[in-house]
Amino acid sequence: xxxxxxxxxxxxxxxxxxxxxxxxxxxxxxxxxxxxxxxxxxxxxxxxxxxxxxxxxxxxxxxxxxxxxxxxxxxxxxxxxxxxxxxxxxxxxxxxxxxxxxxxxxxxxxxxxxxxxxxxxxxxxxxxxxxxxxxxxxxxxxxxxxxxxxxxxxxxxxxxxxxxxxxxxxxxxxxxxxxxxxxxxxxxxxxxxxxxxxxxxxxxxxxxxxxxxxxxxxxxxxxxxxxxxxxxxxxxxxxxxxxxxxxxxxxxxxxxxxxxxxxxxxxxxxxxxxxxxxxxxxxxxxxxxxxxxxxxxxxxxxxxxxxxxxxxxx
Amino acid sequence: xxxxxxxxxxxxxxxxxxxxxxxxxxxxxxxxxxxxxxxxxxxxxxxxxxxxxxxxxxxxxxxxxxxxxxxxxxxxxxxxxxxxxxxxxxxxxxxxxxxxxxxxxxxxxxxxxxxxxxxxxxxxxxxxxxxxxxxxxxxxxxxxxxxxxxxxxxxxxxxxxxxxxxxxxxxxxxxxxxxxxxxxxxxxxxxxxxxxxxxxxxxxxxxxxxxxxxxxxxxxxxxxxxxxxxxxxxxxxxxxxxxxxxxxxxxxxxxxxxxxxxxxxxxxxxxxxxxxxxxxxxxxxxxxxxxxxxxxxxxxxxxxxxxxxxxxxxxxxxxxxxxxxxxxxxxxxxxxxxxxxxxxxxxxxxxxxxxxxxxxxxxxx
Numbered sequence: 001x002x003x004x005x006x007x008x009x010x011x012x013x014x015x016x017x018x019x020x021x022x023x024x025x026x027x028x029x030x031x032x033x034x035x036x037x038x039x040x041x042x043x044x045x046x047x048x049x050x051x052x053x054x055x056x057x058x059x060x061x062x063x064x065x066x067x068x069x070x071x072x073x074x075x076x077x078x079x080x081x082x083x084x085x086x087x088x089x090x091x092x093x094x095x096x097x098x099x100x101x102x103x104x105x106x107x108x109x110x111x112x113x114x115x116x117x118x119x120x121x122x123x124x125x126x127x128x129x130x131x132x133x134x135x136x137x138x139x140x141x142x143x144x145x146x147x148x149x150x151x152x153x154x155x156x157x158x159x160x161x162x163x164x165x166x167x168x169x170x171x172x173x174x175x176x177x178x179x180x181x182x183x184x185x186x187x188x189x190x191x192x193x194x195x196x197x198x199x200x201x202x203x204x205x206x207x208x209x210x211x212x213x214x215x216x217x218x219x220x221x222x223x224x225x226x227x228x229x230x231x232x233x234x235x236x237x238x239x240x241x242x243x244x245x246x247x248x249x250x251x252x253x254x255x256x257x258x259x260x261x262x263x264x265x266x267x268x269x270x271x272x273x274x275x276x277x278x279x280x281x282x283x284x285x286x287x288x289x290x291x292x293x294x295x296x297x298x299x300x301x302x303x304x305x306x307x308x309x310x311x312x313x314x
Numbered sequence: 315x316x317x318x319x320x321x322x323x324x325x326x327x328x329x330x331x332x333x334x335x336x337x338x339x340x341x342x343x344x345x346x347x348x349x350x351x352x353x354x355x356x357x358x359x360x361x362x363x364x365x366x367x368x369x370x371x372x373x374x375x376x377x378x379x380x381x382x383x384x385x386x387x388x389x390x391x392x393x394x395x396x397x398x399x400x401x402x403x404x405x406x407x408x409x410x411x412x413x414x415x416x417x418x419x420x421x422x423x424x425x426x427x428x429x430x431x432x433x434x435x436x437x438x439x440x441x442x443x444x445x446x447x448x449x450x451x452x453x454x455x456x457x458x459x460x461x462x463x464x465x466x467x468x469x470x471x472x473x474x475x476x477x478x479x480x481x482x483x484x485x486x487x488x489x490x491x492x493x494x495x496x497x498x499x500x501x502x503x504x505x506x507x508x509x510x511x512x513x514x515x516x517x518x519x520x521x522x523x524x525x526x527x528x529x530x531x532x533x534x535x536x537x538x539x540x541x542x543x544x545x546x547x548x549x550x551x552x553x554x555x556x557x558x559x560x561x562x563x564x565x566x567x568x569x570x571x572x573x574x575x576x577x578x579x580x581x582x583x584x585x586x587x588x589x590x591x592x593x594x595x596x597x598x599x600x601x602x603x604x605x606x607x608x609x610x611x612x613x614x615x616x617x618x619x620x621x622x623x624x625x626x627x628x629x630x631x632x633x634x635x636x637x638x639x640x641x642x643x644x645x646x647x648x649x650x651x652x653x654x655x656x657x658x659x660x661x662x663x664x665x666x667x668x669x670x671x672x673x674x675x676x677x678x679x
Contacts, residue, residue: 114503133503138451138507139453140450172638174338189562207419
């Protein structure tokens, strides 16, 4: 899980090594300031991603993720409460998850994304059963997609909707306000029926990095998530981070496709992380006793003793 | 080549509407009738398909053709439509992949349901030929294949009793609505975008009304009398569509599909609205034909060659989506892509008829 390096190495640029070692030390110790302190061993140093830029490695990457998927928490998600899932947990019933979106897995992946998500969720919360249903959005955009989503939600009656949003609208160049309004309406509708929703913004690819419209669309998803107080998995930012880090692994189709592949593979983990941390997010009224949030760089204040993720708060 | 007529005209009209609606976000979309009602061009297309089956399975003098010939004719048509679906799916997937490579943009691989194919080609390729994997906008022909496959049964049984066929069809429709029966997608989860178990009713309605219309003038008389009702339904549809008033599928009583506006299951609201459209527009062709000049023969030409035109239209609208995406869209782009698309559809219709007129060349030996 945690990779280590022998810090002092015989390299000519000693100053650079020292600087890097320092950042790595900060990066490595950051999680251990919290709950992992109990498990802290002799001078472990987290070095993932190995070639992270100095700026990026100031903030710790998330050690609960697979090495190739590690992204600093602030780039990975914004959190919000998930009331319906918590209620289902209290009733000790399986959590019904409806995953809606266009992508299913990495190119040629052996395991489809919905299965990956279910596995990752159950690994993250071992005593809880998750049933993930997946649906694509075939041929609708903006408010039309909202209509289709309503029908899917009515059909599957989930506790939680995980919605990948923006791809088809971006491809159709839907007007940003129309897109934002439709998304906001959808999110409000889902919430009004006591169903939780997690948004995932569209992917990052270099050919669209300077596309003003596309970046504004990603920002629009963030705005809606913030206004409606729902968790957001920042796939765009996560992939952008991964694109600047990691080994220059070859891909037959080129760099952008490799990144895309990696982004897919990591998405289930990233979504799971956001859901788990959102679940552990304390209710404002709660006293924060047993089962309080374990460590997370998103919640640096959570310096409480570590607990197994289940049973959950409240 | 038959003269322009109302059936071909409206089929052509539906094809143009589908073409424009399959380029989501373009400026002409808001001028299609689909934006001003609960039902859309898909209903019109399937209904007219049913009506045409009645015409196709009778001789020039109106006598029903022998049952075996009907059976073979429908099987042959089913194979033709199936072949068209497999070919356009292959071309569409190649267009998506090729564009993604050329633009170095993997986002395109996530285009409506295409991600499934590129992520898991081994299973999905099987799904493509089984018609259980459908790209967005490429989901009408699978419905049509199933409908044509059951069409011989419909045609032959209705020679015994039209009422029986209607009753069976309606029974299947109602059962599917109540129990939410649909054909499954595979390998992706979920169901078909157009539920054949529900949409078969529209084909049977088209066929039966066509037959009834031939047999007796009473249908025409009644539908004339009911025109005001149709107009009222269409007016109500406009209000509901413009103000986006529709039932919330989570608050309607069970069985919810009786009450919602759902395209997949052709729910009653859509069916009633479509009947209103039929009643309102039944006489419109005769009224407008003197005024629209070459538009009538153009649309009728598209309608006569609906399979080829539909297939080309699907691919052209996909290409148009990519052009809009890469250029950023806008009025000039939309006018160009829709204009050249309509020209290409017209050419397709002309080309198909030219090819069938031309004596086929001697086989190479």
